[in-house]
Amino acid sequence: MFERFEPLPTDPILGLSLAYKQDTNPQKVDLGVGVYKDEAGNTPVLASVTAAQSRCHELETTKAYEGPAGNDSFNSEITQLIFGADSAQLERVKTLQTPGGCGALRVAAELINRATPGATIWVSRPTWANHIPLLSSAGLKIKEYPYYDAASQSIDRQGMLDCLAKVPAGDLVLLHGCCHNPCGTDLSLDDWQQIADLANKNGFTPFVDLAYQGFGDGLEEDAQGLRLLAGAVPELVVASSCSKNFGLYRERVGALSIMGNSPVAAANTFGQMQSVARGIYSMPPSHGAALVATILTDTALRQQWEGEVAEMRVRIKQLREDLSAALAPFGDFGFIPQQRGMFSFLGLSEAQVERLKNEFSVYMVGSSRINLAGINQQNLPYLAESIGKVL
Ligand code: LMR
Numbered sequence: 001m002f003e004r005f006e007p008l009p010t011d012p013i014l015g016l017s018l019a020y021k022q023d024t025n026p027q028k029v030d031l032g033v034g035v036y037k038d039e040a041g042n043t044p045v046l047a048s049v050t051a052a053q054s055r056c057h058e059l060e061t062t063k064a065y066e067g068p069a070g071n072d073s074f075n076s077e078i079t080q081l082i083f084g085a086d087s088a089q090l091e092r093v094k095t096l097q098t099p100g101g102c103g104a105l106r107v108a109a110e111l112i113n114r115a116t117p118g119a120t121i122w123v124s125r126p127t128w129a130n131h132i133p134l135l136s137s138a139g140l141k142i143k144e145y146p147y148y149d150a151a152s153q154s155i156d157r158q159g160m161l162d163c164l165a166k167v168p169a170g171d172l173v174l175l176h177g178c179c180h181n182p183c184g185t186d187l188s189l190d191d192w193q194q195i196a197d198l199a200n201k202n203g204f205t206p207f208v209d210l211a212y213q214g215f216g217d218g219l220e221e222d223a224q225g226l227r228l229l230a231g232a233v234p235e236l237v238v239a240s241s242c243s244k245n246f247g248l249y250r251e252r253v254g255a256l257s258i259m260g261n262s263p264v265a266a267a268n269t270f271g272q273m274q275s276v277a278r279g280i281y282s283m284p285p286s287h288g289a290a291l292v293a294t295i296l297t298d299t300a301l302r303q304q305w306e307g308e309v310a311e312m313r314v315r316i317k318q319l320r321e322d323l324s325a326a327l328a329p330f331g332d333f334g335f336i337p338q339q340r341g342m343f344s345f346l347g348l349s350e351a352q353v354e355r356l357k358n359e360f361s362v363y364m365v366g367s368s369r370i371n372l373a374g375i376n377q378q379n380l381p382y383l384a385e386s387i388g389k390v391l
Contacts, residue, residue, distance in 0.1 A: 012129050013365055020363045028361035029379045029386075031370040034181065034342050035249060036312050039376045046247045048305035052294040056287075066286050068274040070097025074289040077296035078255045082210060082223055082240055089230045094270035095257040096277060097284045101211045101241030102134060104256040108207065108237050109138030110276045111258070111269070112172065121172040121207065122164070124148070126367065128181045131174065131209070145173070148183040150347060153335035155185055161194055169203025172237070175229075177210030178222035179341020182369035186216065186340050192225035196232035207237040214245040214309040215316065216340035234261040242292050244342070245309050251288030312373075316342060319372045326384035330391045342371050352390040360386035 010018070016032030035043050045053075069075065075095040083089055098104040112119050121140045123131055124147035136142050145167075146159035167173060175195065180186055187195070199206050208226045216222040230236050235258075242253040256273060260266035277283065295301045320337040327333040336344050348356070348368035356362040362383060364370045375383060 016363050016365065019357070023361050023363075025361035027379070027382050029363065029374060029383050031362065031364040031372075031374040031383075034244070034371050035373070036244060036247065036316075036342065037373045037376075038315070041374075041376060043247065043249070046305065046308045048295050048301050048308055049246060049248065049291055051301060051304070052291040052298075055294055056290050060290075066283055068096075068277040068283045069270070070284045071286065071289040071293055073293040073297060074253075075255065077293055078240060078242075079257055081213070081219070081296065082226065082238055082255075082257060083230055083259075084220075084223065084227055087227065087230065089259055091263045092261070092266050093230075093257050093259045094266045094273070095255050096270070096273045097289045098239075098254045098256050098277070099281060099284050100243060100252040101209070101239055101254040102130065103252065103281070103284065104239035104241070104254040105131070105134045105209065106138060106280065107256050107273060107276050108239055108258075109135045109140050110280065111256075111273055112237070113139040114272060114276070116170060119170065119172060121174055122167055122204075123174045124160075124176065124180070126182055127174065127176075128209075129365075135174075140172075143171075147180075148185055148345070150345070153185070153345075153347065155187070155191070157191065160191075161198070164195060164198050164204075165202070167198070167202055167204045171204045172207045173199070173204055174207045174209060175225075177208045177213065177226045177238075177240075178216040179212035179343070181211065181341070182343050182345065182365065182367060184339030184341050184344045187225055189224060189228060192228045193232075196229050199229075199233045205235050205237065206233060207239070209239050211239075211241040212244050212341045213240065215313055215342060218313070219245075219306065219309060230259055235259060242288065246288075246292055246295070246305070248288045248291065251291070252285060253288035253292055316372050319375045320344070322377075322380060323372065323375060323384070326380055327387060330384075330388040342373050343369050344372060345369055346387065348387075348390065355390045356386055360389070362386050 020030045074097050079093050079095045122143045122145050125144040145163040146156045149156040206229050213222045238257040240255045243249045258269050295305045324333045324336040346368040350366050353368050
């Protein structure tokens with residue numbers, strides 16, 4: 001049966017890591033996969049995570065099953081981190097621990113497909129490369145709304161709102177909560193308000209992917225758009241991830257939160273969420289979520305973690321300034337510091353991206369999406385010079 005399979009092309013993002021590893025050029029630069037790196041090029045285990053790990057190790061008494069919903073304390077803490085500890089919507093929100101943000105997206109897609117088989121979800125053009133396979137393989141239909149205008153390096157606001165004004169009742173609209181992946185250009189609060197108004201007028205359901213909370217302007221600030229929506233619309237879907245802000249990439253820690261139009265609707269939906277999880281992977285892994293719950297429920301650890309998130313955010317913001325200045329001789333890259341999170345589009349052609357890889361060992365996604373965190377003071381001059389040569 002399996003002999004009918006043809007070789008698949010490598011994953012457009014994850015495939016870059018392998019190619020980078022195999023490159024023997026000592027000057028190689030990895031701006032591919034969205035993983036935070038420090039000035040030394042390492043992706044460290046956060047000190048708050050190391051401390052939580054020792055505590056969990058000491059206190060752990062069992063490896064018995066946790067259940068499809070995962071860790072209750074994690075679910076409650078993540079709900080508050082996303083919606084706000086004093087949110088009036090908390091009684092209408094139910095959160096399920098999932099294997100990473102990808103797990104949350106997939107459970108959400110299966111859940112939506114149970115409620116409305118073959119429902120249509122609108123994604124931004126462009127969106128994260130894995131959104132489309134994750135959502136469509138659960139049976140959802142994908143349509144796109146304009147988002148990033150490459151010519152002006154900003155949001156195509158009118159195009160987006162004109163398109164969303166035509167999205168009918170029953171469809172969903174996927175929004176990036178902050179730090180848009182891949183373009184780094186975020187919605188303003190006014191945009192969020194206009195989208196909330198359209199959702200209420202037309203009857204579509206917003207679906208927010210919040211994978212980078214804390215990497216834009218702050219943990220609270222990065223949730224403002226989502227919270228505005230939550231206060232304005234009857235139903236909301238949120239997929240979130242602890243990969244970046246807790247540095248727990250390989251532990252696969254994420255969450256799916258559903259805000260229903262009543263506490264009863266939310267409770268009934270929670271049963272369905274658990275049943276979907278049970279039918280795919282039964283229950284999520286426990287370790288990473290236990291670390292997050294330990295950090296968020298301990299005042300000192302939480303403070304330490306917030307400081308570490310701030311440190312990562314500040315470093316990336318500084319790199320935006322540094323890169324923009326280093327590229328100034330080759331053009332106007334003033335848009336880079338205006339953007340948020342780990343990613344920016346450099347605006348290079350696929351051919352230029354290929355040249356950067358093949359001739360200069362500089363790795364980025366084919367769309368010229370770069371992970372700013374891969375830059376450091378040592379590789380910046382070489383990087384800028386290489387980009388200058390292909391421009
Ligand atoms: C990225 O966009 O690079 C990250 O979210 C990693 C991934 O899984 O694609």
